Amino acid sequence: MFEWTVSARDGSARAGELVTPHGVLQTPVFAPVGTQATVKAITPAQLNELGAQLVLANTYHLFLRPGESLVAEMGGLHEFMQWPGPILTDSGGFQVFSLAGTRKIDADGVTFKSHIDGSMRRLTPEISVGIQEQLGADIIMAFDECAIPTDQAYAAEAMQRTHSWAIRSLGAKKRNDQALFGIVQGGIFRDLREESARFISTLGFQGFAIGGLSVGESKSDMYQTIEVVNAVLPEDKPRYLMGVGTPEDLIEGVLRGVDIFDCVLPTRLARHGAALTRFGRINLLNATFAHDPQPIDSDCQCYTCQHFSRAYLRHLINAKEMLAATLLSLHNLHSLLQTARELRAAIQSGQVQQYAETALNRLHSKNKPEVFL
């Protein structure tokens, strides 16, 4: 179980296969986020039609509601949310540390206030792993601390705690049918990131994640940090870049050796009326689309683009119709899933540099076709 094969390489980019109890992940892979045990506004059947392989669910949210014991009682997350493929749960760390002012960190763990009922709750490495074992995802994450990436003293302190919690997370693990991934922290500081990657690499995790990125640092800091970390991480384990997911970041991450991604971006943008295209984002509420009979992106093969006009989508958004979120989520998720599939094919044919250059040039183009303005 959890056998990891790199089946093709192109520069630092890898195409691989990760065997999980619920199917084989073909990487690079993008995971739609199902925070509360549902990818918002999308049925599992639709997710499946999109070709999604892996879904992420959030331990923090499910811990608070409906509670991990209910999920376990209902047969675990796969059964509960009816996603038969691989699932990954995070550790809850990221959400808890985002609750500035309402959480208290100590060496043992974190105490925080529930955003649902205001009750005081606690997460430690042992509690987090215990919850994730109850939820029953295929891939679970060590409990870590995500520091503000540009504050060096805090980044060092958070990294130390992350290391001690990594050991405790490993020690708490009981189930053999789940892979536990370790998380590298260290902000945007090369020394810290190298130290963290070296330390975490030695602990016997079944995969490695780069945490604490895409949280306010510059793009160049982010890409450099990925390079620094991946230069240290072992080649023979999968690498997961947490919470990252613009089309550009997917491409830049893959070029630097990342295998797994997740992000709320495609579904969150969808709920705000924005759509990803080959030429960047467009906001469908824009008046220029009011009479536009064209699909979001004429090159796109998704259900939304095969059927609906921008004028119709704009009408749905204007009229506050739920279908707007569904149709835009289908399109935006398709964009990222398709990009990951194309990256895999490009790696397999040794053309990932060309593919990336063409796609990035289009995304960053200053001479976009008028229809994408």
Added chain:
Amino acid sequence: MFEWTVSARDGSARAGELVTPHGVLQTPVFAPVGTQATVKAITPAQLNELGAQLVLANTYHLFLRPGESLVAEMGGLHEFMQWPGPILTDSGGFQVFSLAGTRKIDADGVTFKSHIDGSMRRLTPEISVGIQEQLGADIIMAFDECAIPTDQAYAAEAMQRTHSWAIRSLGAKKRNDQALFGIVQGGIFRDLREESARFISTLGFQGFAIGGLSVGESKSDMYQTIEVVNAVLPEDKPRYLMGVGTPEDLIEGVLRGVDIFDCVLPTRLARHGAALTRFGRINLLNATFAHDPQPIDSDCQCYTCQHFSRAYLRHLINAKEMLAATLLSLHNLHSLLQTARELRAAIQSGQVQQYAETALNRLHSKNKPEVFL
């Protein structure tokens, strides 16, 4: 076009086929409501999987937003909302007359305040038919006045206006690829309903609707009124009971010779967490369902019941997830569509009385199985 065949009879109940430019309706038929050119929270692909045949859209809403000329510019309603099957639009009358206090009725039409931008707008029989011709549904409705059904003086006055507007609606019609249905009014008063049905029958409409029911009158008044009207309406035209749609009312209507139904009930209940079952409604937010691993209705073949537990649905509602509305809408729509299909089969096999008795006994049962309490 619009050929109507009654292919089976069982008592007053009829099974028929209505040929429209976008397909043949097999009646009895229940039409999901797509008020703003979308059945809320459902894609056209999902509607098609449900076996929906006919969709209703509201002239009042589309007149105000996005406007009938935009819909026409985008190729008409079928193209705009990507529903390839038959569509029916109402006349806007019902919505306008529901705006008590903000609308002014005269002999020529109605002036009212838009609920969207507060602007003053006007509908007359000619304007309503003109809008409906722009929208391009297969079946369109005469502009009528829906009175409070229990106020006899007002019901008589509204009926007279409805009759004069029926003649004007017919006179305003230009397109040959749309069927125009006339509407019978008259509240709950036998004399008025008989007079109205006789008058409307003489005008050359391609089908007839019973308006002004399910708006506050008792069930027995409603059922009796249907009987009174259908005894007068010609056998050789389809009959449409407007805005009616509980499972009970569907059955009672079919027994009394109704062919077409529409109602927002299944999708509206869904958005409030309520589900239709063989044994009546259940509210999934009820704490008794918190740990319930069973589907809404173990006999139901819909996507929701084939996959999801009540516990999961309750979690989605609790967490205010959009998927709750989608999954419950799929189930509730399936319930009514399936009831219509079963009624058709029962009529064809001469067993509609038995079918109705069994179904109504179950719905009204005082000894429901515990799981449906």
